[in-house]
Amino acid sequence: MAKRLILLALCLALILSGCASGKQETNDPASEPNDIISDAVTPEKEPITTNFGLAYQAQFGLNPYQCTSLTNRTILSLLYESLFTVTSGFQVEPVLCEYYDVSSDLKRCTVHLVPEAQFWDGTRLTSADVAASYKAAMNSPVYGERFYALDSIETPDSSTVVFNTWIPYENLTLLLDVPIVQADTVDSAVPHGTGPYRLVQERYTNTLVRNGYWWQDTYDAVVSVPGIDLVPTATPTDVRDDFEYGVTSVVCTDPNSAAYVDYHCDYELWNCSTTIMDYVGFNVYHGLFSLTELRVALTYIIDRKAIATELYHGYAEASVLPASPLSSYYDETLAAQYDYNPEKFINAVRATHAKTSEAVFLVCNADPRRVDAAEFIAAEAEKYDIHLIVDAVNERTYLDRLYTGDFDLYLGEARLSPTFDLSPFFDGGSLCYGSIFSNDLTGMCRDAMENSGNYYTLHSSVMANGMLCPVLFKSYAVYATRGVINNMYPAIDNVFHSSNGRTLSDAINAAPEQPVSPDAQTANETEPEDASSGEAEEEQSDEYDESEEEESDYDYDEDESEDYDSEEYDYEEEESDDS
Known part of the structure; x- marks a missing residue:
């Protein structure tokens, strides 16, 4: 009750001052702790001004392979990208995949990465990052069981990933919507991603700021504000109240959860397939x-x-x-x-x-x-x-x-x-x-x-x-403050999805044509190295084998779990309070 009175007083004060919603300022992103963003620096350093917020449950973290909070997974879609996205109509769109091909026996899917993608620190995305991400996913409560048919992952070079299955798998790309993170941060609480935002964590605040290295910066993103406040929350009532009082701007919730509370303010609403x-x-x-x-x-x-x-x-x-x-x-x-x-x-x-x-x-x-x-x-x-x-x-x-x-x-x-x-x-x-x-x-x-x-x-x-x-x-429900979102089409496990204009047919067997001279062709036939560079490049031989089938059930903390008679983890709504 005290929190509601404080929020009401704040709302009245803002109305009297002529403000529609509270704008908060944070410190310069360069002052962030090194354990969160070790060396990520945006090309232009400016004070972050934000009037956009998202609910955040710190206890669930932001590791995409371990996070089971529906509230936090909304944030993940701004931090990370995947090889492919599965739309609400269960169509596949390429994201970090530039093009791919499938073997005639349907047991080998080769994915070639987009060359422009970079992580928050400006490091280029490589096949080693993808392989590490999928190794983590195969051992996670969120994605583990879907990959029972995945036999191994190969990285023949820095921009190519090969997925080998032990059974023919026609539509393997539907399963490749796993968030990709930087290999050496895969076990971090907040791994580095290639998404449009990165996390700045200070002593008392958590803020998403624009990723200056985002490779799709020319593409009209759903959210383009300079910064997004992550607002600590404990219960569904807190999430609802923060949204209705303008503290947060977008909420994804399960209307059929036992913890659900009704929303009564003016909002835009999307129905999100599951x-x-x-x-x-x-x-x-x-x-x-x-x-x-x-x-x-x-x-x-x-x-x-x-x-x-x-x-x-x-x-x-x-x-x-x-x-x-x-x-x-x-x-x-x-x-x-x-x-x-x-x-x-x-x-x-x-x-x-x-x-x-x-x-x-x-x-x-x-x-x-x-x-x-x-x-x-x-x-x-x-x-x-x-x-x-x-x-x-x-x-x-x-x-x-x-x-x-x-x-x-x-x-x-x-x-x-x-x-x-x-x-x-x-x-x-x-x-x-x-x-x-x-x-x-x-x-x-x-x-x-x-x-x-x-x-x-x-x-x-x-x-x-x-x-x-x-x-x-x-289905899930996505609520947004009216007018703050553009061209949003929530996808499966990707709330802030907006089509980049590419379809799966654009990527299948769509290798860019690169004319090869007769001399270069002869060199390629005798040496496996890249002839165009003039230097031999050591071939990557990283391969991840799934030695045994993953455990099908996850041992959840009793205070945080809900019914889990399911193949993959059912994302959590926060526990309801008595109000």
């Missing part, structure tokens, strides 16, 4: 839903559109199939066959002659939206004499019962990779609850990775056998 799927899973060897016909039939009494609009307030995409309806993998014709149709459910139930009509419907009570959705589905089933007993339990109990199979069906949530790979459900991985292990479906997952045309076959088999019953894909 790969987080809410779905019904089954115990296929126990109870009522061991009957395939009933598992398949359940889809017909799930009114997904009503759940998405009435319970999730529009921050979700109703989905019949286990891929986002916004992606190219989603087949509308197939989805229509399994969409809401109570008559089909009635006929299926009559045909089964089931001996019991009761089933335990497990759900985690830490997620009120999912509890509401489970009760909504149970109420629909009750109309047709199927009694789903919703058992909402705490997170620890929920996970224990998933692992032991103590349920008939459950309402789960999984953060899938941008390729919507379902392997963790069927190959004995982190989502294989209810004895749904299947060599056949695992093989179909591999086939879909090799050729996206096989997603239809995979999804058909999943639905026809009732192995999963998707409900929706969640």
Whole structure:
């Protein structure tokens, strides 16, 4: 309450002084501590004046491979860039990739880096930085499991990175949206990036300032202010209040989180797609839903559109199939066959002659939206004499019962990779609850990775056998003070995304033509070194091998965790306070 009174007094004072929002000044960026920016110097040193702010949770840090705070990951999209960006429509755009090519067997993807990219200290981006970044990502709670098919990374020269997979992978670029950092800072609390801003950390303040070495400086960025204040925050209420009183300018939040609080001020709003799927899973060897016909039939009494609009307030995409309806993998014709149709459910139930009509419907009570959705589905089933007993339990109990199979069906949530790979459900991985292990479906997952045309076959088999019953894909909400943002199109894990005008087709096999003289060609045939330089350049031979599959579950701090029955970490909303 005291904080609210102080904020209100500050707001009134600013109105009386004729100011629309508080402008803060920070010291010269050159005075920053060396442990944060060792030698990064902007070409022009001027005092930083900022009237733009972002919420910041210091306890979660800004390391892109370890940070699990949704609030802080908003900041990351200004500090770091990736080889590719995945848009909200699940299209791939090249960023730090100038061009790339894929081998005929689809097991080798070669990426050539843009030559202009530099880190905050003016050091040029190299393949060693990319390799170090992906090694960190493969061992991280945020990205680890998506790279199970990545066999090794090679760096044949300073501007080329080769990703080798042990299975054919047609759309590997969808997975290469990992932030790239400077190799020798990869384990730092704030690694160096190539993004439009860099961090200046002083004794009592944290400020993002323009990166004078940003290679895309001529491109019309979403945010172009000289500096951005990072405003310390503790709770969702603090985040909301700071935004409504003009202390911060942009907020990304999960409207379906238990910690969410409503926003009431004047703002602009974007709906940000995610790969987080809410779905019904089954115990296929126990109870009522061991009957395939009933598992398949359940889809017909799930009114997904009503759940998405009435319970999730529009921050979700109703989905019949286990891929986002916004992606190219989603087949509308197939989805229509399994969409809401109570008559089909009635006929299926009559045909089964089931001996019991009761089933335990497990759900985690830490997620009120999912509890509401489970009760909504149970109420629909009750109309047709199927009694789903919703058992909402705490997170620890929920996970224990998933692992032991103590349920008939459950309402789960999984953060899938941008390729919507379902392997963790069927190959004995982190989502294989209810004895749904299947060599056949695992093989179909591999086939879909090799050729996206096989997603239809995979999804058909999943639905026809009732192995999963998707409900929706969640969305985040991005609030911005009216007029402070230009041309923003939030992408997957990249709030401040704005298209640079390049598409994937611009980068595939788009090597720049460089005429080679006959003498130079002869030299190239006899020596592996760069003939144009006149000096032999030592070939890099860094190679990172994944020796064993990463652990699928991350041991979270109990006070910071939420339900994590997911392939990748579900970013945290801050814990709610009592207000």
